Amino acid sequence: MKPDLREALRRGVLVGDGAMGTYLYQMGFPVGISYEELNLLKPDVIRDVHRRYYEAGARLIETNTFSANREKLSKFGLEGEVEAINRAGVKLARQAVGDDAYVVGAVGSIRAGKRKNVRTAKVKEDLRQQIEVLADAGVDGLLLETFFDLEEMMLALKLIRKVSSLPVICQFTTEGVGATMDGVPMPEAFSKLLAAGADVVGFNCRSGPNGLLRSLEQASGMDEKPPFSVFPNAGLADYVDGRYTFAATPSYFGESARKFADLGARIVGGCCGTTPEHIAAIAAALEGYMPNESGAQQTRGISGEAGVFATSEWQKVRGIAITEPPPAEPTIVDLVKERPTVIVELDPPRDLDIAKFMQGAAALKEVGVDALTMADNSLAVTRMSNLALGSIVQERVGIRPLIHIACRDRNMIGTQSHMMGLHALGIDHVLAVTGDPAKFGDLPGSSSVYDLTSFEIIRMIKQLNEGVAFSGKPLKKKANFIVGAAFNPNVKYLDKAVQRLERKIEAGADYIMTQPVYNAELIESIYQATRHLNIPIFLGIMPLASGGNAEYLHNEVPGIQLSDDVRRRMNGLKGEEGRAMGVQIAKELLDVAISRFNGIYLMTPFMAYEMTVELTQYVWEKAGRRDFHLSPLAK
Structure with missing residues (x-):
């Protein structure tokens, strides 16, 4: 019994x-x-x-x-x-x-x-x-x-x-x-x-x-x-x-x-x-596990490091000079055809404090980033509006915003309204993504809309460039959106993923941004599999912050796969040691990526913009570029 x-x-x-x-x-x-x-x-x-x-x-x-x-x-x-x-x-x-x-x-x-x-x-x-x-x-x-x-x-x-x-x-x-x-x-x-x-x-x-x-x-x-x-x-x-x-x-x-x-x-x-x-x-x-009666416990380090960096006061960034928005030309598509071009992702905050975000934007502007990209409530977690932050950094920092547009949160009415607002603000670079399901985010009772697929949203945005609304009505003016598409190369059958990518290009995509890649051999495979495409690809690199962060990304986040070597090198590392190794691994991947792709897409982990500042500087050094201001963070 x-x-x-x-x-x-x-x-x-x-x-x-x-x-x-x-x-x-x-x-x-x-x-x-x-x-x-x-x-x-x-x-x-x-x-x-x-x-x-x-x-x-x-x-x-x-x-x-x-x-x-x-x-x-x-x-x-x-x-x-x-x-x-x-x-x-x-x-x-x-x-x-x-x-x-x-x-x-x-x-x-x-x-x-x-x-x-x-x-x-x-x-x-x-x-x-x-x-x-x-x-x-x-x-x-x-x-x-x-x-x-x-x-x-x-x-x-x-x-x-x-x-x-x-x-x-x-x-x-x-x-x-x-x-x-x-x-x-x-x-x-x-x-x-x-x-x-x-x-x-x-x-x-x-x-x-x-x-x-x-x-x-x-x-x-x-x-x-x-x-x-x-x-x-x-x-x-x-x-x-x-x-x-x-x-x-x-x-x-x-x-x-x-x-x-x-x-x-x-x-x-x-x-x-x-x-x-x-x-x-x-x-x-x-099997055979016996509880530890002493109650010994581990209070840090098992699950990785979220929120390692403290938020700074807004007063520290009030001195940022207000500059004119970047000119409409050249676009990032124009730039990447001529020289190495760097896009950096900086996630909008999950609270009402934008001080750390603004500091990061200013530091990345100073080190010569070509565009600052902001996700649209990634992983279905509620964050500050990327439209609002895009307008702020464009006006106050003078850096080009690149805004993600997710199919998940808005029906066709809301999506067109959102795009019209971006046009009015002079924000013309966007990335069309499906968006993670709402039921697995921080408000699971909310609805996933998905009125449009990622293919359809690309087509509809390009339709605005013809001066035609989603309904077919004339808009009196033409928009001028440069539309990107997402590409996940971390799949078993890369050729099938490329076929899906070709459909996005047929829908009107102007450039491609990939999920982060952690394998040098895969970078070469991506190059060989996509070299026939006629639009630029921005190869995704995201530095790891700790061993726990590496295991979380590998095991729990769809579309991300780490190589065994990367996991071994990150194993057990945390704090400064973990971030240093993460940057070193990213630099090794950049050595391969820069030889194959002019477009580099750096993703900032946990608002640690110091890491992507350093990596941006590394790209410029490898490319022999000197026409940028060196951030004090990167000296």
Whole structure:
């Protein structure tokens, strides 16, 4: 007979199961249906998914009831099926696994981060109904998962404690910012949950292993460390040819599992994008693992370094001279045909302080960068408007802005309006990108629009250059946009990626910017595969900041692959040592890139513009160029 769930967690680490929804999606079930209704319609399928996770080594199995509350089911006309779906969910999980597994009832957030979208009284009633059914159906515990704010989590936990003494696991979804969406620091939120009767606290969803390691590092500094649970996503989601895919491999999950356990995790499983193979890797890594009773923990360095550089005061950059915008001619396409040309990416801030950004823009202007490019809420994370910052740096710093335009956030109306605004501001260089799916960003309740594909948005922008609106109406004037297209060469079949690139050129792309490349041989392959193209390519180089940063990019970010040699050289490095090695590796890659491409695209990690200033100077030195002002940072 297996011990009580609480006792099992005191004895060791339990392996949790993996994703249900995204796994069903991979099996061919479309988005837009109720996966929970499949408990009634396709019981054999749900039972089989549970069985696969159990056979992979999972001993904590979640019922397929995450969204089985009245509010969520009402969107499918299923509000009257709450009890039937939840009871079936428990029954199917029980039937699929052995007596040594624990079945926990999954309860998801109703508000899903949108705090005012459902009245509190309705949230309370809908949660109460689901919780009572699950508890009565005979689960071994209850799992409150993917909650965004403490208020709703506390409401659910108190409802449970009114009707049951079952073990309760409380999991927030977070990006590693150290606080809940309603502003409560995680250690404080966890302490309040434990005082209210929670048995386990932790994290799931939104982040891959790297992000949840960072979150766990922050939380593991509590005076009295509770048992933690972690269910990371399989890295960041990518949207390719109408399908969602995930980057993190099972082996990477296995490597991360022991790190989680060392920090106090007593349940380790997987969330979106994970499969039985990911769970099998976790189970293998944790086989024979015994918790460290001393509570020793690592507080830095596991997950890499985010936000290493402190933000400076705006007063420090108020002395920047206001200069005239750069002339309309020559464009970067004109420049790159004549000489080496450098574009540097500097991400807009995620807060309201632009001081560090402006310092970086000024330093990059001084060292002779040809254009400053700004992403459009990359990775679906909310950042300051790149249109606004582009206008500011053009006016105050005198550097040419190159603005990314994502298909994700705007419908056709918003996209044309946005482009018209750029034209009015005199910003004529843009990069058209698809954009990462909104559901995997910091506001997952928001919608991904995707009215246009990257091919279509290129065509529509070039249509504005003919003086014709998206609707076909005349605009009285012609725009003059120089439109770039993105290219990911980090793929298995480079020839197919080049064919896709040719379609973008046919749509009207004027130049190409690649994802970062970390392999000298790949740079040569890109050159050979694209030398027939009649538009310039800007080869992407992004210096690494630390060993953790290298592993995160390799394992979790779609479209980025590091060579084994680069990972080996970066392994374990952090701080100045890590950044120095990252710059050195970037210089070696530039040696190859400059011999093949006149266009260089440098990406600044973590606002560390000192790194891209140094690399820009290196490009000019290799090219023998001396007609630029040397930044004090680069001396």
